[in-house]
Amino acid sequence: MRYEYTVETEDLAKYYQLGEVVVKALDGIDLRIRRGEYLSIMGPSGSGKTTLFNMIGGLDRPTRGRVYIDEVDISKLDAYELAWLRCRKIGYIFQTFNLIPVLTALENVTLPMIFAGVPREERMRRAIEILNRVGLGDRLHHKPAELSGGQQQRVAIARALANDPVIVLADEPTGNLDLHTGLEIINMLRQLNVEKGVTIFTATHDLKMIDVSDRIVWIRDGKVDRIEKRVDVVVGMEEI
Amino acid sequence: MSKSTVESREVKFPPGEALRFSIESIKRRFVRALITAVSIILGIAFYVGLRTMSDIMLSIYGTSEAAKSYQLWMAMISLIVCAVGILNSMLMAVTERTKEIGTMKCLGAMDGHILMIFMFEAILVGVIGGLIGAVVGWLAGLLIYIGEYMNVIFSSALLTSYAMRMGEGILIAMILSVGATIYPAYHAASMDPADALRFEI
Ligand SMILES: Nc1ncnc2c1ncn2[C@@H]1O[C@H](COP(=O)(O)OP(=O)(O)OP(=O)(O)O)[C@@H](O)[C@H]1O
Ligand SMILES: [Mg+2]
Numbered sequence: 001m002r003y004e005y006t007v008e009t010e011d012l013a014k015y016y017q018l019g020e021v022v023v024k025a026l027d028g029i030d031l032r033i034r035r036g037e038y039l040s041i042m043g044p045s046g047s048g049k050t051t052l053f054n055m056i057g058g059l060d061r062p063t064r065g066r067v068y069i070d071e072v073d074i075s076k077l078d079a080y081e082l083a084w085l086r087c088r089k090i091g092y093i094f095q096t097f098n099l100i101p102v103l104t105a106l107e108n109v110t111l112p113m114i115f116a117g118v119p120r121e122e123r124m125r126r127a128i129e130i131l132n133r134v135g136l137g138d139r140l141h142h143k144p145a146e147l148s149g150g151q152q153q154r155v156a157i158a159r160a161l162a163n164d165p166v167i168v169l170a171d172e173p174t175g176n177l178d179l180h181t182g183l184e185i186i187n188m189l190r191q192l193n194v195e196k197g198v199t200i201f202t203a204t205h206d207l208k209m210i211d212v213s214d215r216i217v218w219i220r221d222g223k224v225d226r227i228e229k230r231v232d233v234v235v236g237m238e239e240i
Numbered sequence: 241m242s243k244s245t246v247e248s249r250e251v252k253f254p255p256g257e258a259l260r261f262s263i264e265s266i267k268r269r270f271v272r273a274l275i276t277a278v279s280i281i282l283g284i285a286f287y288v289g290l291r292t293m294s295d296i297m298l299s300i301y302g303t304s305e306a307a308k309s310y311q312l313w314m315a316m317i318s319l320i321v322c323a324v325g326i327l328n329s330m331l332m333a334v335t336e337r338t339k340e341i342g343t344m345k346c347l348g349a350m351d352g353h354i355l356m357i358f359m360f361e362a363i364l365v366g367v368i369g370g371l372i373g374a375v376v377g378w379l380a381g382l383l384i385y386i387g388e389y390m391n392v393i394f395s396s397a398l399l400t401s402y403a404m405r406m407g408e409g410i411l412i413a414m415i416l417s418v419g420a421t422i423y424p425a426y427h428a429a430s431m432d433p434a435d436a437l438r439f440e441i
Binding site: 054059061079080088098102103111112117 | 250251347349351
């Protein structure tokens with residue numbers, strides 16, 4: 001089934017109690033992300049980007065409000081369904097890559113397919129194919145520590161794509177990379193979005209991300225500050 | 241239940257896969273496994289060594305209640321020391337992998353799957369450490385009597401009790417190892433992935 005909105009949030013809030021003070025990391029976010037959209041969340045440090053990423057990805061529980069993925073309220077999912085959602089529907093990319101240090105690039109990419117129940121031969125075949133696609137065909141048996149930051153992030157992208165997710169969530173995917181490598185990663189995400197119609201959600205400070213995003217949501221103190229559509233930008237882009 | 245028409249929405253992680261993962265994990269974190277194993281080996285070696293000696297003494301000098309309870313008491317102390325050592329190293333071994341656990345949950349792992357991996361690792365390290373410790377302890381126990389009582393220490397009655405002591409040692413090693421892992425592993429596995437990912441030692 002195809003849904004118009006892949007992700008919807010409704011009055012989403014997350015408060016942290018730190019002693020006497022309440023930190024409102026998110027405070028009433030209403031967001032609708034269309035299927036196939038490339039959406040970037042921008043905002044200063046501490047504005048709530050990572051918190052929003054965690055909520056949408058089903059990695060943390062909101063204090064208030066709801067998150068719908070393909071029109072399903074994820075707070076209603078049981079443990080099996082939630083694991084399935086994380087395994088099959090969503091691919092995660094992190095600023096710190098978060099690869100399993102003792103596993104090779106190939107094994108890191110096959111791991112999510114184990115949970116998806118893909119047979120061994122098929123896992124290997126697919127993982128090699130995806131790693132080739134991200135340009136790491138010659139690094140299959142390297143451990144993360146033996147790879148550069150950009151290469152590690154490409155492994156992480158390959159891992160996120162292993163189970164053909166409909167959504168890729170990325171939290172500062174270029175945060176630890178230099179300008180050039182960052183651009184490479186951004187182009188890779190954009191290509192994925194255009195060619196495969198994967199919905200992309202990135203939380204970032206990286207202004208390079210503006211060029212490829214369909215919409216940019218600026219947040220501040222846990223609230224939506226303003227939303228810019230790509231049409232505002234796209235005209236300029238295509239004339240260049 | 242219309243599971244027949246809809247694809248079953250379940251993630252999988254058969255025990256075979258978990259076991260393979262555990263074995264690889266031990267092999268590739270060999271130093272960490274060794275640290276844990278050493279505390280098991282020492283504790284069990286001490287335990288089995290003492291028990292072996294008391295079995296031999298028993299067959300040479302006959303029963304002495306005082307000696308028996310003294311030996312048993314020493315063995316218990318050795319186990320407590322061993323348990324503290326294992327608890328400490330298992331706690332570290334699990335805690336330093338909290339972030340990895342969070343990552344695995346993002347990839348579809350369920351709490352039970354994580355727990356299964358750690359249980360297999362604990363059993364493997366427990367059995368291997370226990371086995372080595374039991375053999376070392378037994379040999380050490382024998383060595384003390386081997387000159388004078390060569391003919392006595394290999395009597396068939398003693399051979400059975402050696403085997404029993406070693407079995408005991410391995411079983412205790414496994415129980416301690418699993419016991420020390422279960423709580424930290426359960427705790428780390430049941431964290432929300434966001435908390436586990438943010439975790440720094
Ligand atoms: N586990 C937590 N406990 C307490 N406060 C938290 C926790 N996580 C986040 N916060 C607070 O919530 C607010 C938003 O944090 P968040 O990590 O979402 O910001 P961010 O936009 O991702 O920032 P950055 O750009 O630096 O990554 C911050 O004020 C932060 O201190
Ligand atoms: Mg952040």
